[in-house]
Amino acid sequence: MSTFGSHFRVTTYGESHCRSVGCIIDGCPPGMLLTEADIQPQMTRRRPGQSAITTPRNEADLVEIQSGTEFGITLGTPIGLRVLNKDQRPKDYGNKTMDLYPRPSHADFTYLEKYGVKASSGGGRSSARETIGRVAAGAIAEKYLRTAYNIEIVAFTSSIGSISLFPPSTTPSTNPAFLNLLDTISREAVDSFVPVRCPDHSINDAMEKLVGEYRDRDDSIGGTVTCVIRNVPTGLGEPCFDKLEAKLAHAMLSIPATKAFEIGSGFEGCKMPGSVHNDPFTAAEAVSTVGTDGQQEAAPNPFAPKKPRLVTKTNNSGGVQGGISNGAHIYFTVGFKPPATIGQAQATADYDAMDGILEAKGRHDPCVVPRAIPIVEAMASLVIMDAVCAQRGREAMRALLPNLVKDGEQLTR
Amino acid sequence: MSTFGSHFRVTTYGESHCRSVGCIIDGCPPGMLLTEADIQPQMTRRRPGQSAITTPRNEADLVEIQSGTEFGITLGTPIGLRVLNKDQRPKDYGNKTMDLYPRPSHADFTYLEKYGVKASSGGGRSSARETIGRVAAGAIAEKYLRTAYNIEIVAFTSSIGSISLFPPSTTPSTNPAFLNLLDTISREAVDSFVPVRCPDHSINDAMEKLVGEYRDRDDSIGGTVTCVIRNVPTGLGEPCFDKLEAKLAHAMLSIPATKAFEIGSGFEGCKMPGSVHNDPFTAAEAVSTVGTDGQQEAAPNPFAPKKPRLVTKTNNSGGVQGGISNGAHIYFTVGFKPPATIGQAQATADYDAMDGILEAKGRHDPCVVPRAIPIVEAMASLVIMDAVCAQRGREAMRALLPNLVKDGEQLTR
């Protein structure tokens, strides 16, 4: 399906060479300030052509709001978004060789098997352009989350090939440097580490050099993106199938080229004893859950969950316990494979099952990780926004029922 | 939500101490032989109390079909399934200490934050008993997949703590021993490796010893489960948000105690160059996609997808490209954290935010990995079954349209 979310529902359309790409967002709260200027920055952050190591196509990707707002205020009705495709007809893809061969590890073959129609762009919806609608919708979700809860979502490059921001032998969830980064990292900071967006100057430079080497060899390389979500209210995530980590994993593995997901302590945590892995509780300090976006000051918040009295001393859980947010930072890492389209000659078979050599023409991205960052943030926004809608609805229904008390004990609260 | 799947829809109910647990399956194909005997084996495989290293509660977990079949044949109507709870009232959980403290890294705190009701079983739906409905439904899905496609789904323990079936320094997707295991492993073989279900005698024994040590220390330990799905038809998985790996990740991360998921080459693959990681194509040998379950011989299959003419020489993709199955084995690994409930004293805070010491009474599972195996298989079945329904529906609609030909070239097939 091309729809994501149950309450804040995003439906996307479009492939590489059609008239436009875009989406419809159904379920956006009414009464929120919203113009294209709220959406464009993330569109621009995902745009190719930003450095020597990303695809040098120049795509402007200007988003147009079609509906759902008036005088810059959301109406609560569906918001249509559209971005024109500049290259509405194939160019580089037109060469004879690429028409004859399904690209290895690309979606050309599986799309043909699935749909029975050979499209000029190969695996049409597996294209990076499909992610434009996600990023645009994510920017709207994020604006709400920031305004209402001061939620902050920041992703950064945590590894390229074998170069890691933190030594892989350490368990991130018990590494103070990693935990400090989660507390403090901002998008502005991430973007200052051009071009790889890895928040350490020397590692960022080493990564740039590594990607350049793969580019020069007409090869490609993968890596990982880590994302933190701060100021999440407690109670998000729907048992039992829609646990918050399950929805995050779903969202992340729906991004093109992803292969892996881990939350909190992740695979490393599976090697730890429970006595060390468990996150014990302690009393919470007072914090505000009310946000602002600079334009629109948050309302006094009758619906805000009461601040939990408990927080955890450690955060191996990654902010989620039993599939439900506990108020701590949510953080997770997503693995991206090396891009399948490479310039090197590949010994493979053509559509007629004859062995041959495919040499892909055109300029290809040697590494998707830096550009994937706003996409990871967008998908995280959509998951959190949908979970907030579900839980706010529950709380609002619950609030119409009295608290029950029996023998002096409060049974419901 | 407690519903999984769009076409083969499973809705579960029940927690630890209510009258029963169970589910409704809506969308099961009519005309399939089905009795409790098809479901019970997987129920029994997930049952606790099977060895010294799992919870010694003796729960029979007998499943009863309520509806949807007549004379042992599915009607196509909803199938109700029910398993009685033997312990319909709390026992070990009744002690005063556990009432006062939310267990660290358990769901007690987050459930209270979410629902505002303190249940005697703590995080009710995060209980292992909730998985009974999944396993029962999975057994039905699996019967269909086996009958119609000869699909085989086998999971096994691939690590406990730091003990791995294959050295972690090797990349599984390029390890011949691992790939051979994927080709050949059966459930019978897995179950012969008592009690850990790791298919290597010496490693299995070392794992048993390790788990026993954690049990003796009132501690717990995590591990990983690897699962392979064989004989998958091409074309499964729905762009763009419901890519097959996205649904698998969603399904797996919805299992209690999971923290991580990787498909195919996984995180290791993110370190590989594209020139090595890509899976080139070659001509396929003839294989049958028609199955049998021994009872019911498969029909001549007018709907079976034409056998693809291409297969991949390697399988770093894990059987999925562009979110769509390519006919190769699908394989993935799921990480399980150490169980949160441990007998050791834990310095934590009670519900009133006062520091104190929690000592959990009762007998607890020191490692969930061996018992998780049929749950992983069940969730994999549900994902594949739902994807098969979607794609068979598409093919059936497509088949009513003529193939289009232009200038001698076949445009659709």
Added chain:
Amino acid sequence: MSTFGSHFRVTTYGESHCRSVGCIIDGCPPGMLLTEADIQPQMTRRRPGQSAITTPRNEADLVEIQSGTEFGITLGTPIGLRVLNKDQRPKDYGNKTMDLYPRPSHADFTYLEKYGVKASSGGGRSSARETIGRVAAGAIAEKYLRTAYNIEIVAFTSSIGSISLFPPSTTPSTNPAFLNLLDTISREAVDSFVPVRCPDHSINDAMEKLVGEYRDRDDSIGGTVTCVIRNVPTGLGEPCFDKLEAKLAHAMLSIPATKAFEIGSGFEGCKMPGSVHNDPFTAAEAVSTVGTDGQQEAAPNPFAPKKPRLVTKTNNSGGVQGGISNGAHIYFTVGFKPPATIGQAQATADYDAMDGILEAKGRHDPCVVPRAIPIVEAMASLVIMDAVCAQRGREAMRALLPNLVKDGEQLTR
């Protein structure tokens, strides 16, 4: 599908001759007092065998809660409900004739066409027993609506055959006697009009006599049920496809044997000029939207919509304008056809397309209208409950955003 609702989701299972019938309710608010005693009364009201003119089978239909409550309080988790089938094997249906013939206007033929499996109960899920799950779920929805909003839902028989409660030549929406009935009718009053549940003694008696005549001729007769929903908050109903009247129509036409639905002025209103049909506004009197069910006093209601300042002087709209509730009584009428199963001989064809005579054995309901009343109420409850969930969620999200003011004018409120 066997699921109704997006937020308060009811999934039912079961046919006439299986082990049990029942449902799972997912999305019930936590913290509500709930026991079987809240559900049983409506179960009993729909039970057959209550008078000489309904099916004389004696079915106890005792409902058992399986899950989702503890100590009589809802947990917010799925509520499983089950009612045993007493007749788990066909009896009257066993005769040879009925096995050979699809009953005219019954679902025997269409179920066989749809599923390809011949069930002993013919159109299994078209059975009246399928409605048990709906009525049980509706009773839970209704308890919430009554507690939180004092919403009252009352249905009654408005016609049997050609005998109408109000002369058909009058337009009900402009008939003061009809409008007064909508204001005042209660379930207790309806049930006092035994056995037809038409709230006028002489008409009720005439209807009883008419149904008896059809019964004595082994024939059957149809009729209509009118339903009113009082104290509905404004703002319910989701544009554009899930308008409140669209969901009500969907719900009502999903009840077995229904053929027609009209809301407000209905078909008669289509003959009226707009100048007469329009419902002009006037200032509202103060009314409370906070309810009670006698057990549980409603909480002070921070989420309650501000009482609308406007009400309509007339109510041709039936409480819905633009698909959204306006606070006036919602009322609608549902048409039920004469039951298809009759004792008279019918000239028809058997499954092999051979002409012949079908004589149905057994005792059959000559008119479903009186028993349909609690089913109509249940489905109305489910529609309103789901709409309340959607709108409360929207309001709760909206409430986190500040009211916007420009040039002294309040743009959002």
Added chain:
Amino acid sequence: MSTFGSHFRVTTYGESHCRSVGCIIDGCPPGMLLTEADIQPQMTRRRPGQSAITTPRNEADLVEIQSGTEFGITLGTPIGLRVLNKDQRPKDYGNKTMDLYPRPSHADFTYLEKYGVKASSGGGRSSARETIGRVAAGAIAEKYLRTAYNIEIVAFTSSIGSISLFPPSTTPSTNPAFLNLLDTISREAVDSFVPVRCPDHSINDAMEKLVGEYRDRDDSIGGTVTCVIRNVPTGLGEPCFDKLEAKLAHAMLSIPATKAFEIGSGFEGCKMPGSVHNDPFTAAEAVSTVGTDGQQEAAPNPFAPKKPRLVTKTNNSGGVQGGISNGAHIYFTVGFKPPATIGQAQATADYDAMDGILEAKGRHDPCVVPRAIPIVEAMASLVIMDAVCAQRGREAMRALLPNLVKDGEQLTR
């Protein structure tokens, strides 16, 4: 929600005064010939300004396909459709009076109650322009249904005010003239009855005169539309909540200004005895279920249901029994109220609850019935298409299972 359908999913966006209106269609079968020329005719049929009795605004309503096709063939991916709004800013609606008053029986008041935002177009999504997306999507569904099954969907005006095509005292389902019309009426014929689209010259003329009288009085009038669907395969409709008539009722009551729905014998049938109302079976004549649209010849159809051996002698059921299509014509009637926006002065209250007089400026449609015809057809197409997808999927899954035989009797077929 702004999404309709589970398999062929249509999501619409847009209101009167935004940049564009449109929709995304997800789930269209791949490999179908499709260009704007397939969609435009129905767009043009719903366009206002076609005669003296409809709104004289001149809106071109040219549809543009954004995605999902290549070289005029559907790819199976989402189809984006867009129609520009010519009047992107309010004009007639700008007068001071209309800003102050919620129009009686219009959606101005309820939209404000629901969303808390006062939009310049009043009830934005209740606008007739919202139906553009439905009509465009319906044209695509219809093309598939015509190509694959030769399904024909034709709606016509059956009454305006008190003028009926057939005398209201007759029961249509037993009126030979009515039944003959259902067999034979075509869209071309309907459109030849300008301007009211009632297929009887003298009645059409009388209706035109009547509408003109209401127009001249600045008043409005309602009426009914009857629709027939021919060549429907058996087995469509999903028990128990998504019976085919339930989905049709839902679809029709989601069209602006509708108040009532009846299928087959409808309300009149509720007065008939079962012995007369029942539709007995007889052997079927051979008919082809394979269609063509003139461009694309239908494929030999391995998925087509075997032609049923039984048909009904009468059709009081309206083609649906037990919620499932039986192969007979489906026909139903929809009631449209008089348009709420009238030029006459109305005594009502303003938003501040002060009594006053509203005089609406601008030119308004005195009767929506003639223009509603393509909208009714479109919604019928969407319902049937979605039901076809569900049932073809079931059949395709079922076909992979063998037919079961016991003691020589075929248990499944």
